[in-house]
Amino acid sequence: MADIIQYPLWQLPLLILMPLGCIAAMVICLRRLAHRKEIPRGEDPDWSVPSLDDDTGATLLHRWDVRAKIVTLLVYSFAVASLEHLTPSLLAVVLSLTAMAIARVSVVRVLLRLLALSGFLGMLLVVLPFTVPMHSGDTVLLFGGIQWLSFNVRGLLLAVTIAAKAVAIALLMEPLLATAPLPVTLNGLARLGLPEMVGQMVLLSYRYVHVFLHEARRMASGMRVRGFRKRTDLYTLYAVAGFLGMLFVRSFERTERVFDAMRARGYTGRFPEQGEFRLQGRDILLASAWILAGGALIAYDRIIL
Amino acid sequence: MPSSLDHPVGADQKPSLFSINGLCYTYPNGVQALSGIDLNIDSGESIALVGQNGSGKTTLIKLLSGLLKPEKGTVRYKGESLSDPHLSRVRPEIGVLFQDPDDQLFGHTVLEDVAFGLRSQGVSQADAVPAATDALAQVSLTNMAYKPPHRLSFGQKKRAALAGLLVTQPKVLLLDEPTANLDPGQEQVFLDLLKAFPGTLVTISHDLIFLYELCDRAIVLDQGRIHRDCAFCELVSQRENLRANGLDFSFRMFVTKDGLESDTDSPDKCPRPAPSPKISPEGAPLVVLRDYAYRYPDGTSALKDVRLAIHETERVAVVGENGAGKTTLLSCLIGICRGQGEFLFDGRPVTRPVRRRLWRDVGMVFQDCADQLFCSSVAEELGFGLRQLGCSRNESRSRIQQALSLVQLDGFEDRVPLHLSGGERKRLALASVLAMKPRLLILDEPTAGLDPQGEELLLHILKDLQVTLLLVSHDIFFINELTDRTLVMHRGGIINDLPTHAFSTDERLGNLNGLSFVYRERSAAAVSLLQYEHEHKHIHQHPHIHTHRHDRITHVHRHEHAHAHRFLHRHPGDDKAHAHLTWPYHTKDHPTHEDGADDHAHKKD
Numbered sequence: 001m002a003d004i005i006q007y008p009l010w011q012l013p014l015l016i017l018m019p020l021g022c023i024a025a026m027v028i029c030l031r032r033l034a035h036r037k038e039i040p041r042g043e044d045p046d047w048s049v050p051s052l053d054d055d056t057g058a059t060l061l062h063r064w065d066v067r068a069k070i071v072t073l074l075v076y077s078f079a080v081a082s083l084e085h086l087t088p089s090l091l092a093v094v095l096s097l098t099a100m101a102i103a104r105v106s107v108v109r110v111l112l113r114l115l116a117l118s119g120f121l122g123m124l125l126v127v128l129p130f131t132v133p134m135h136s137g138d139t140v141l142l143f144g145g146i147q148w149l150s151f152n153v154r155g156l157l158l159a160v161t162i163a164a165k166a167v168a169i170a171l172l173m174e175p176l177l178a179t180a181p182l183p184v185t186l187n188g189l190a191r192l193g194l195p196e197m198v199g200q201m202v203l204l205s206y207r208y209v210h211v212f213l214h215e216a217r218r219m220a221s222g223m224r225v226r227g228f229r230k231r232t233d234l235y236t237l238y239a240v241a242g243f244l245g246m247l248f249v250r251s252f253e254r255t256e257r258v259f260d261a262m263r264a265r266g267y268t269g270r271f272p273e274q275g276e277f278r279l280q281g282r283d284i285l286l287a288s289a290w291i292l293a294g295g296a297l298i299a300y301d302r303i304i305l
Numbered sequence: 306m307p308s309s310l311d312h313p314v315g316a317d318q319k320p321s322l323f324s325i326n327g328l329c330y331t332y333p334n335g336v337q338a339l340s341g342i343d344l345n346i347d348s349g350e351s352i353a354l355v356g357q358n359g360s361g362k363t364t365l366i367k368l369l370s371g372l373l374k375p376e377k378g379t380v381r382y383k384g385e386s387l388s389d390p391h392l393s394r395v396r397p398e399i400g401v402l403f404q405d406p407d408d409q410l411f412g413h414t415v416l417e418d419v420a421f422g423l424r425s426q427g428v429s430q431a432d433a434v435p436a437a438t439d440a441l442a443q444v445s446l447t448n449m450a451y452k453p454p455h456r457l458s459f460g461q462k463k464r465a466a467l468a469g470l471l472v473t474q475p476k477v478l479l480l481d482e483p484t485a486n487l488d489p490g491q492e493q494v495f496l497d498l499l500k501a502f503p504g505t506l507v508t509i510s511h512d513l514i515f516l517y518e519l520c521d522r523a524i525v526l527d528q529g530r531i532h533r534d535c536a537f538c539e540l541v542s543q544r545e546n547l548r549a550n551g552l553d554f555s556f557r558m559f560v561t562k563d564g565l566e567s568d569t570d571s572p573d574k575c576p577r578p579a580p581s582p583k584i585s586p587e588g589a590p591l592v593v594l595r596d597y598a599y600r601y602p603d604g605t606s607a608l609k610d611v612r613l614a615i616h617e618t619e620r621v622a623v624v625g626e627n628g629a630g631k632t633t634l635l636s637c638l639i640g641i642c643r644g645q646g647e648f649l650f651d652g653r654p655v656t657r658p659v660r661r662r663l664w665r666d667v668g669m670v671f672q673d674c675a676d677q678l679f680c681s682s683v684a685e686e687l688g689f690g691l692r693q694l695g696c697s698r699n700e701s702r703s704r705i706q707q708a709l710s711l712v713q714l715d716g717f718e719d720r721v722p723l724h725l726s727g728g729e730r731k732r733l734a735l736a737s738v739l740a741m742k743p744r745l746l747i748l749d750e751p752t753a754g755l756d757p758q759g760e761e762l763l764l765h766i767l768k769d770l771q772v773t774l775l776l777v778s779h780d781i782f783f784i785n786e787l788t789d790r791t792l793v794m795h796r797g798g799i800i801n802d803l804p805t806h807a808f809s810t811d812e813r814l815g816n817l818n819g820l821s822f823v824y825r826e827r828s829a830a831a832v833s834l835l836q837y838e839h840e841h842k843h844i845h846q847h848p849h850i851h852t853h854r855h856d857r858i859t860h861v862h863r864h865e866h867a868h869a870h871r872f873l874h875r876h877p878g879d880d881k882a883h884a885h886l887t888w889p890y891h892t893k894d895h896p897t898h899e900d901g902a903d904d905h906a907h908k909k910d
Binding site (some may be wrong): 225 | 447678
């Protein structure tokens with residue numbers, strides 16, 4: 001039998017709005033923090049040295065062989081995703097925060113990743129308590145005696161557990177991706193079996209997404225300065241179709257020009273590899289330690305709890 | 306086909322670096338880009354490849370670099386056909402600099418990009434990096450080695466792209482509009498780099514003034530054929546031929562006090578505006594900015610402490626080095642960006658609702674007209690803004706006709722904007738704005754990418770417009786012709802507000818902001834001299850003392866004979882009638898007769 005606690009109906013909006021309000025406040029704080037950190041302090045970084053080789057780039061994770069790093073963090077992420085209890089999930093968050101601290105990665109970028117997740121996680125926190133099936137032993141809050149609107153505390157814990165696991169994995173993405181240049185990471189993935197063409201496409205997409213975005217913004221400005229505002233009518237659809245079509249044509253033409261430029265400089269279907277890969281004892285040691293930590297979390301989750 | 310330079314390959318001569326015979330190329334869509342090209346390019350030559358938009362210049366460059374395969378004919382490099390495996394071998398020797406540096410910088414960092422050419426040849430990372438660093442040092446970008454290319458300024462991107470070619474120590478550089486969209490300071494830097502290049506240069510550019518000091522030979526393409534192949538000086542000295550090829554840039558000739566300007570007889574030169582009196586327009590200004598500032602979302606300051614007033618019917622230029630904040634200022638004036646500070650339009654504060662309606666009174670032609678052309682026909686393009694204005698169908702039709710007529714695009718209603726030439730597209734963009742009858746017209750680099758004929762036509766159209774004008778340009782000639790007042794921007798602020806004439810004569814201002822036009826003025830003056838005071842070869846008769854030896858008897862006697870010699874002649878201008886006076890005989894001793902030609906001054910005709 002479920003443990004039922006009755007509350008007056010007016011407390012229900014409070015219960016929903018309070019966590020939503022908390023999440024909104026957190027999002028606003030994170031955005032402000034991210035924005036403030038983004039504002040340059042009037043001096044351009046020293047671009048004559050690699051950004052990953054300066055004093056923030058000499059960490060254990062930066063020196064870790066990229067193939068070992070990818071495999072280890074992938075396996076560890078699956079281990080975290082398989083956790084069922086809140087406590088080990090929170091421990092996984094702590095481990096991820098530790099990895100972040102060791103790697104000295106950019107807090108702003110981590111915050112931006114969390115911001116991207118916040119909407120999805122917020123929805124889970126609100127929806128799951130009202131939708132999980134009721135099991136015996138569950139604690140259920142009833143508001144104004146309305147049976148179909150029961151708030152299951154187990155659902156809330158489940159949502160928090162999922163959120164903790166998602167945050168733990170998201171926090172690891174920065175130590176995974178920001179501790180080696182993207183071409184090196186993609187070369188590592190290619191060594192692990194990723195088709196080379198996929199790696200090249202990712203690399204070029206990463207380079208040209210800025211150019212295409214810039215072009216799209218300029219074209220959108222070109223429409224706005226002639227009075228275009230998006231409305232819910234057919235003409236808006238027609239205009240947007242023209243915009244997208246022209247953007248596609250321009251992007252296609254640029255693709256051809258970039259390919260010509262690559263061929264003119266000797267491209268024959270392969271990008272040169274960036275750096276050499278050498279798996280050393282310390283790489284294997286670090287990978288083993290990390291996977292052991294994942295195993296320990298699973299053991300704690302499944303055996304002890 | 307007139308051809309004053311011929312490059313026959315004799316048995317005792319070295320073969321040409323490039324040898325092209327009977328070259329034809331047709332694109333898959335059926336457009337014939339080149340036909341019947343015969344051309345030899347020798348090592349060490351510096352060649353200007355000129356012609357109107359669509360004449361086949363870029364296609365020829367692609368064929369010279371092996372990016373396209375000839376449909377008919379042959380392209381030989383160092384005596385061998387430019388196809389694999391020879392092409393793969395010589396690829397590093399032929400560098401191609403594309404017009405848009407973003408097409409060429411595909412690396413993750415500048416250094417990685419510059420090293421790409423070497424790494425593609427199989428050079429190890431350890432060897433490629435120092436070579437790439439050296440190439441970056443040549444273009445003064447060592448301090449940007451690890452910067453992502455998309456975060457470089459336009460001028461830096463151009464130089465980084467050049468470094469990517471120099472790293473393989475090429476024998477040939479093929480350059481497509483190397484200085485397009487560069488400010489004069491960056492242009493000068495680029496010119497110096499190209500002048501220092503020891504190999505063969507083939508440069509496409511509409512800017513013949515820029516090419517003047519760089520190139521010694523000119524190849525004029527017209528509708529896919531070589532129309533002229535001559536010395537560069539010869540090309541620029543003959544206005545009739547330039548005009549016939551749509552290349553006559555003489556309308557923009559800007560001559561210095563040291564050049565022809567002081568000469569009142571200078572024929573047909575473009576009149577420079579007289580010094581403007583101090584402008585004191587009456588009434589409330591149309592646009593007022595006070596203590597205006599703007600920051601990009603990432604926090605970078607783009608405008609600061611901007612104070613500006615523009616009155617109705619004023620014509621104002623905004624100048625400044627790349628990155629000075631000019632385009633941001635325009636974006637604020639047209640309501641795309643919202644800064645902080647006081648902004649009044651027509652006496653009213655520009656609040657959020659007013660800003661949303663600014664487009665009704667302010668029109669802007671973008672630097673790249675492709676940014677504002679997105680409809681499937683010319684008529685639709687013009688009708689787009691009119692529809693937003695709420696014009697009736699009849700009124701729209703009438704305004705479209707007027708605007709098209711104004712920009713000389715009558716009859717283009719059903720044409721597809723994407724298929725128009727660069728000049729036509731620019732005029733279409735202008736027409737699409739003019740049809741909305743703006744009170745303030747903003748032009749951002751209107752001459753970018755136009756050939757001289759397109760520039761001249763645009764200039765005539767803009768001169769006749771009765772509208773308040775704000776012109777952002779690096780083109781000192783257009784600024785002089787179109788505006789009375791110039792705002793000089795530097796690092797986000799307006800540091801000077803002065804009559805245009807005062808600006809164009811103040812070298813200190815130009816040097817301060819990287820806007821020094823010294824090189825252009827020097828080249829223009831030299832070209833001007835070539836055009837109006839150029840060389841003829843006439844047969845003249847000379848009285849002459851000649852030594853005759855008859856066996857042991859030597860005697861000297863006077864006689865006459867005819868021969869050609871150099872004769873400087875000044876034209877009053879193409880359109881003005883003038884006669885070439887003939888002197889069948891004039892008296893002058895010729896003491897160096899045995900040594901050949903005798904140059905001497907003639908009386909002014």
